Amino acid sequence: MLQIEIDHLNKHYVGFHALKDINIAIKQGSFVALVGPSGCGKSTLLRTLAGLEKISSGDVRIAGTSVVGKPPRERDVAMVFQSYALYPHMDVERNMNYSMRLKRRPKDEISERTRAAADTLGLGGLLDRLPKALSGGQRQRVAMGRAIVRNPKVFLFDEPLSNLDAALRVHMRGEIRKLHERLQATSVYVTHDQVEAMTMADHVVVMRSGVVEQQGSPLDLYDHPGNKFVAGFIGSPAMNFLPATAEADGKIVFNKDSTQSIQSNFHIEAGRKLWVGMRPEHLSLQAGSNDVEIDAVVTGIESTGSMTFVVLDVADQPVIMAHSGRPGNGKGEKVRLHISADNLHLFDYETELAITSTRTT
Ligand SMILES: Nc1ncnc2c1ncn2[C@@H]1O[C@H](COP(=O)(O)OP(=O)(O)OP(=O)(O)O)[C@@H](O)[C@H]1O
Ligand SMILES: [Mg+2]
Missing domain, CATH: 2.40.50.140 (Nucleic acid-binding proteins)
Incomplete structure (x- = not known):
């Protein structure tokens, strides 16, 4: 089943055509990487999926239903940003379940889902710590925990690992991939690092200047680049x-x-x-x-x-x-x-x- 369909999508900012006729079909359960140089439109495309950015023309469907015009909370997607933006005065537990508290979910459900997400991410012993008492990798996991507790159909990641050192980045790549498999979610992952895209994703979309240059499996892109840009x-x-x-x-x-x-x-x-x-x-x-x-x-x-x-x-x-x-x-x-x-x-x-x-x- 197709989880996300991006159909002839265009996005114009005033005087700037940021996304040009984008077509991407994403299967349920797949891990898709959007990769390309700075300014090519990766974050803009991700934000249109999240509902944080209006599109100019075309269609975006999630689980078969058009979400054009729908606000983020009605899309069943959770986004993890590059900057974790944790609330500094809330401990790990309250950071993770903030959205559920906002929706006034029952107390039992909140604590159960927070506990499950914390266990999944290995944060069980850190629930009462403030963000300032966490390492970068632990903060990153709390940011992911916030997304997991919402139990979304689709995870959207925008360069979530770029603040981490090289060794931790490699470790977290594996962790995100495992998490994706355990939750049987559909993930769209933005990165400018082609190694990250190749090692994590089963479908890679290479973008340049608002255009999809080529998409396919990592090895297909490596073996059969369609043009010199993708080859390089x-x-x-x-x-x-x-x-x-x-x-x-x-x-x-x-x-x-x-x-x-x-x-x-x-x-x-x-x-x-x-x-x-x-x-x-x-x-x-x-x-x-x-x-x-x-x-x-x-x-x-x-x-x-x-x-x-x-x-x-x-x-x-x-x-x-x-x-x-x-x-x-x-x-x-x-x-x-x-x-x-x-x-x-x-x-x-x-x-x-x-x-x-x-x-x-
Ligand atoms: N609000 C805006 N108004 C006008 N242009 C914008 C706006 N937001 C982004 N852009 C332009 O759209 C293009 C795509 O931006 P986007 O943030 O999607 O790039 P990116 O691929 O995520 O780059 P990076 O790897 O640097 O994060 C850029 O050229 C940017 O300057
Ligand atoms: Mg970006």
Whole structure:
């Protein structure tokens, strides 16, 4: 069943078209991430789902019913914001059940639901603490507790983890995902961090400038990016792009160094201007099957301990190779890069759309 349907949604602020013809269908129980650079419209879209922002045209349906014009409290959604905005003078328990007290729910129900949410979140021992006596991660959990006690059909998260340190963020990602599964809720999660989107969501929506650029499963977006923007946005370190020109029979020549050419398995008309995309983790110093070879010069080595990022010069362009070991190469060394022809991505130079249908294999 579809829990949320966003149908030809447009949002205009005065003089600014913030959301442009957005179409997203979200299944009951799924975890959807909205991801994209700052200012692309993620929060605006989430706020239109919550009812905090009026839409200009289109439709939003929750559980099959249009919610356009309905105030937030009639939508059965709960939103968790980046800033937790806890009431400083209320203890954890009163922060969590504030909305139920406001609605004058029966006392038994309030304490039962608060207790259940606190247990779910591991806050049982902290119910009488004030927010100032909590760590950042604990405050974040109280903010989620406030949403959980309302028992909503849909959770909306707007960058809930960006105030936390890296280790806690990774921990909380797992916790939110587990919570989502336990509550069998539908979650929409805004983040500008593509790793967060990829690891948490089963459906990722990539946005830019108010437009949905592409949506699909995380691996679908990684394997088959529809354009250069999505290709560069999904994956870390980002995909390398080199300007190039097609010659006959799938041969491709780098624009900045016409002595270097690679043999692809694409059918492209000669003379077409392209971007060649290569993911850092697909480049190797070892020959493999279906191999394409490229000459390069090492210009830098960045080691994280477990991974080494080798910065190279290829046809006068910087290229990054991710290496899981510790290559013994030094700056200035000439090397031969290898990549499987199956891992080459091509994009039209002008439209930046992926060239796909012409693969021969
Ligand atoms: N009330 C408003 N009036 C006019 N423009 C607005 C208003 N609110 C937001 N915008 C614009 O709409 C665009 C989308 O804003 P939004 O907050 O949705 O971005 P975002 O993707 O959440 O970015 P971030 O990652 O920085 O939070 C921005 O360009 C912003 O300047
Ligand atoms: Mg935002």
